[in-house]
Amino acid sequence: MRSLSGFLAGLVFGLGLLISGMTNPAKVLNFLDLAGAWDPSLAFVMLGATAVTFVGYRLAWRQPKPMLEPKFDLPASNEIDRSLVAGATIFGIGWGIGGYCPGPALTALPLLAPGTLAFVPAMLFGLWLGSRARALDILSPKGTTS
């Protein structure tokens, strides 16, 4: 049940990314290129996704607990710290170079474009490296790791 639910959620997410155009790096880069061949489509992806999630979350939270877990597990931190801003900046630079964020890159993996095959292993290594860096508190000398 858990695996089937997870699989279906992933399938719907992947179909959403593919239909919306997020899995096409050219479209993402054109969205980010305000001074050039601007394609505003991705603003509509964010609008659709965030609006549905905003309403759906509030319906889900009316239940005392999630269907398959004993409790809701939400990020508690509200702190704007150095690792948040540094991480988001590094991510943004990578997104601007390749036109891929993690979801579309993974979803597009079976399409086997050479650029995707270069991107995904490097991203997984980066996730490991970044997790190490966080654990070592490199970015949080005052111990403010969230």
Added chain:
Amino acid sequence: MGPVTQTDFTPWMSLGGGVLIGISAVMVMALFGRIAGISGIARGVLGMVVPMEGTSDDAGWRIAFVLGLFVAPVAMALIGSPVEQTVSDNLVGMALAGLLVGVGTAIGSGCTSGHGVCGLARLSRRSAVAVMTFMIAAAATVHVLRHMLGVV
């Protein structure tokens, strides 16, 4: 990163795809009580293979989720609408991009889905700051590469 490819403005397809992404995010919350952040889910799966700090030992549904992502393009092909893609073939550039995306989302605790969709829907101040930061960094990077360095 390759010549600029013109892309069509697709408001309805993009809105529809966004709705599906939202439905999936709500499914993950209603079923598992969690944020549908892809970088976090990928970290959880990776934690099964290599020892990593801060990953939950409950990776089962996350592996199934990633399998669902992989099946999506196959399903699209089966219903006869193959996926359009233009990916740069500058492999060094793409590997560098992947590395930065991985490191950045691990340090910044999220990506376009976790901070973007889920965080904004939760009205999280942290996520709002993260989204503004990565949008500005990404747009600035594209601007520098395309219009200042001419690497297009």
